[in-house]
Amino acid sequence: MATKYMDAELVGKRMSSRVRKNAGWKGLFFASTLFGLIVLAVLLVRIFTQGIEYINIDFLKNHLSTDASRAGIMGAILGTAWLMVVVIPVTMVIGVGTAIYLELYAKKGKLQSFIATNISNLAGVPSIVYGLLGLTLFVRALEFGNVILAGGLTLALLVLPIVIVAAQEALRAVPGSLSEASYGMGATKWQTVRRIILPAALPGILTGAILALSRAIGETAPLTVLGIPALLIPFPEGIFDTFTALPMQIYYWTIDASLVAEYANLAAATIIVLLVLLFLLNSIAILIRNKFQQRY
Amino acid sequence: MAADNKNRTSVSEMIEQQKRKRKFFNQLERMIPGLLLIIASISVLTTIGIIYTLFAESVAFFRNVPILDFFTGTVLKPLSQNPEFGVLPLLNGTIISTVIAMLVAGPIGMMSAIYLSEYAPDNVRRVIKPLLEILAGVPTIVYGFFAFTFVTPLLRMIFPSIEATNILSPGIIMGVMIIPMIASLSEDAMSSVPNSMREGALALGSTKLETTFKVVIPAALSGIIASFVLGISRAIGETMIVAIASGSSKNFSFDITGSMQTMTAYIVEVAGGEAAAGTTIYYSLYAVALTLFVFTLIMNLLAKYISRKFREEY
Amino acid sequence: MSTVMTKAINLKLVRNENERSEPEVEKEVVYDTKGLNLWYGETHALKNINMDIKEKEVTAIIGPSGCGKSTYLKTLNRMVELVPIVKTSGQITYKGKNILDKSFRVEDLRTQVGMVFQKANPFPKSIYENIAYGPKIHGIKNKKILDEIVEKSLRGAFIWDELKDRLNDNAYGLSGGQQQRLCIARCLAVEPNVILMDEPTSALDPKSTLRIEELVQELKKDYAIVIVTHNMQQAARISDKTAFFLNGEIIEYDKTDHIFNNPTDERTGDYISGRFG
Structure with a gap:
């Protein structure tokens, strides 16, 4: 070895500070990871302590009222439930149908990639823009008015990309050997799709649909x-x-809290109801994913 | 059994019979691809619907308000006697809230991604990742409530002059909302850097930090940048947090402790009010929404372009 | 088939022995392994390994897949710890210090011990940046010195002439063999004392393999080289000593010509003549 460029002693000396730097940053990285979780914890604790005492049977079953002590959210709960009645079938039929078309029927080519690109772009459109589409198309042009159908269809279009992508992934995960076995027995394409591929993909599709919901x-x-x-x-x-619907009720009570301070607590109570509902839905989704997802 | 022999039909005969019956169904089945195509085209129709709606109504707006005035105007007074429709105050509010959000979400999301991808033991990662997903699943209305009723009063301890509605508090909370998105997309990008690369760097005596910053992050850069761009797009389009917590001041100002309106919040305010269809203020909704749509579309296409164009081949 | 192969090896060894006839100077021991045991979770992967590795020698480690040879190699620079469930006992002394001691800083160890991997793993950077990476992280910032190191290292790996005009090209544009020699150059740039090679030619064509083998012969003038290989002819061609691993144990460790011509253990002979593995 001719010239030595690396001074072993110097390298060794520098190493101590490099190793310390690594340890310091690691702490910072960990703290950053915790930051989001801490905010989440603070948010949940704050909202629960603020709203929990307002939750009782009357609050859940009463009509709305400007009088904070008598106000209830039954209307909002029913509104949200009715929205689900519209959203579920519409997203399932269109979402799963689109996914089946893209994954199983469409020829790889311009049309298929155009539709796929279109879907991924739709997923990035701000939700408020969907609101304007709903206002123009469903409320005004089709003259539904501001009814559940208009709201449900608007929300359905909004979450459609989520369902399509989840269903596509679920269909893709069904191994080719299964459908080959079905074709091998002389089954037609649709028979294979309906009896073999769809049932196998169902848990994945349902999980995606619930998350979208x-x-x-x-x-x-x-x-x-x-x-x-x-x-x-x-x-x-x-x-x-x-x-009206649960999130709308939260919105109105929050912005009116500057007029009647107690509305903020009603909003917090309504948030608890909404979060519990979401928690239940997500638990079901996780349960389906864990229990029924077949492994090939 | 033997007695039935005469009447017994073989399986293949049964299949034959079945086939004749199925003729009708076969014809039906031939329609299925077409039917599915119609269903699949609904998503395309949605896009067309959005673009058509925004353009058609915006054209009506620009008949009343010159396009140049809209994009260069710093005064927005839709309800005044002599209404003015400059979009710059809204753009300003949108950009400022997005910058604040990204100042929070960028570093914290990135550092979370580094921790999860490079440092966290498996069992810690398995606990933290679903918890971060919860953060992403909280409805934005809840964040808006939190920003308005908790964060703003908290900030008042630091900035006593902060207004009840201000852009700082929703900006920060929007950042918190975007953390999981940046963390998870950046982590995906970093995790897909092959381990052989890390081994190469570690074997030369690099610390983990050096390996991360000099090898892993450069190799995953396109995915990381894409995640930031998507985060920006998300912040631009976020509505409820700002609609609740940043108020409706249409002043062209840079004071982050004061109220500012974003494009999204303007749409909520005007649409929620009783703007009659056909008035200029009603059409202004669509002009603002079109601006918003173009902004987010550019961001999303940019993110896609970056992650595709600069995808590293290992 | 196997007898022909053994014969070919023997012929080569005879020649090697002639070259080696000059009197041996006592070489310094770089690594001294005593009673090393290693577990992956419940699996006992290395059992009571005792072995010393000397400077300016090529030590080959052979054995069937899963025998622990790569694991042992990766223990020598503690890369094995990247798998979190690894536990060790015993000791490996490197220049008088036990590297398995928790207080031993692994970054120091890896600075002095270079490693070449099974599959070439250049960084997705330019050729120049690949070589300069090591010196840079260890604190060399002077551009002129870095230039010199890059040239010296590439010359040391015999690819300076091929690459000198394209130093700013991405390393991924190189062929597999060039990439592997680039990785060797990258490792030389840090001026290690030992080079660990984990089946460095297994992914290469015969011609590139030959060039790496020649390079190893050249490098051993300055470095201790430990090479894991599943190619027995390669071990016979390039190594001074050979260790035969089987099921996590060292069956035999001796001079290469002894191992290949006159193995003490029956299993060594069986493996070398291709009866298993």
């Missing part, structure tokens, strides 16, 4: 655009009724 339930922005009344007394009884 929980996204739809928490969405507020598109509904604010549709013109949901702030104080609506009658409960909705069908998809052509006007409505």
